[in-house]
Amino acid sequence: MIWWLIAFAHGDLDQQKEDFVPCVTDIHSFSSAFLFSIEVQVTIGFGGRMITDECVSAIIILLVQNIVGLVINAIMLGCIFMKTAQAKRRAETLIFSKHAVITLRNGKLCFMVRIGDLRKSMIISATVRMQVVRKTTTNEGEIVPLDQIDIHMDNPVGTNGIFLVSPLVISHVIDKNSPLYELSAFDLQNDNIEVIVVLEGVVETTGITTQARTSYLSDEILWGKRFVPAVNEEDGIYSVDYSKFGNTAKVPTPVCSAKQLEEGGGMALFKLQESTHPKASVRRRRVKQSSLSQDNPTQQSTGQEEDQAQSTVQSTDLLTQAEI
Template structure:
């Protein structure tokens, strides 16, 4: 199939531009290691050695929509110019064949009244201007077609049809480029890092997702896939081995109600590919967790998809996301400045398998965390007390007026006693 000869030559401009867009994917950030999905959702995949580039022209509309804006505008500008020049040449030939270019037809000595095919078309420049007026329907009134030449009527109809086709394709392409589904995904955000912590007695992989717009995503669903390089027992190397992992949801489905930022949780159990991975093994793992959020845009009804991924360096073990939703005066407020903030929490460093086999590890970890928390509170309180004492002593030394004066009291026996108040 690949050895078949290309339908369109490889030097064809449109096919070459489309192939360049595939060979050079646009990725905003440059990750440290190779990944399949960038943080902004772009696919980090380069297509090489595409022999049948003419297939891009078989679906010309999708090719125009996928092109960059500057390439699309250049193509439509050249289409208009070429159509104007082509029909200008046809109008000039019609006028030349009818004899409208002959200066004697406008001579005042000519006794017969000459009726041209198109009035005021005496050169190629005037024919070009008339071509623009016909296709754009400007109609200045100086140049007009007469019923003298049936061929001119045919050219007029043909130019109108071609102009309508170019306008329809251009407007449809521009509308599709501005209303593409990935534009809505720009306001769907994910946390920069994911975390692994204990929730309800189980190790869980968690990340946060939010929507910046007030218009909601209908029927939103979240899918998580683990992509890693694996080798089968037969020795076959699978560079992109995809495994779906479930999302913890009480209704046993991946649908979510994304009215506020949510923490998506995956319980690391026996079905999870992360079941045998500990905190020490995580840094050595060559895996990538791809997150896909899909839903229908409420305002347009177009299905949109937002993507991101997390590699091993972007997963924090023993952390938890801080709360960002608060209730203020009867309204729930979201503080997006803390969207990706995390805090350290007590979490066992072993794998989920070891935690299931030895549940006492979790109890010991929580007890150690409680003791360390109490010790830190004692140290913090003692430091505060010492700081307050030092501060009061320094204020007494710097401000003599704060020194308490001595007051003498006279007793009934006539003796004097000194005291401080």
């Protein structure tokens, strides 16, 4: 439109003199002005239509249009690159459970989190890393306020690499090499620690590395709970219920640390703690039956048998406490 106005104002549309020099040659209508503008915008190259030094305004418009064309190309290329190469949008589909849990697995205390991928496209070479951030003091008395300690992962694959086709529970066995080895349920409530979980991999569609991170504070780590299964199988078909992704269920778990559990006999100590529940029921049964023994001698003898059983349980408890 601007080129047509320049040609119209200069009289290029109706040339009457043979020695007339137009601003732009071979512009006779709006269509020819539009074609010349396209040649300038995309730098195709001038043919029969080209600018002359007759009009200063035409030269200025030519420079401005070239600069505007370069800016538009740069913006479009930037938008396309950000759309295809931005890893943040892909990282938003990698989810973590709201809480982490500590419970028994194969007779050992384990720290566990659940991760998942909401998209159908795969994350190639996915890996999981964990770090414990806490305040520590060295043997020389140096205080490290934010000491970062790597912890080993014990995932279903056996290494840090995972195949994230469905929600996975990633576990860390709390052993002698773990920074959580001396952590008990009471210490967890009073200690100021943070566990950082990093999931990274290559996006299948773009080939660009993406990374998702989360962290769990002391009040976000649940002791004595496990994750509810989210993968169901029916007639050979597996389905994932993401509504159960972060659900947990309470399970019997010793409240002592992994160190105390190992030094106290492992699972034997935990089983002894579980045996404290039936003792109360024995006492209630004895009291109830002894009250009825006044009218029935048979019931009285039964109460005596219960007294003997209770005394046996109490003696067993004393032996248990002595062993502990």
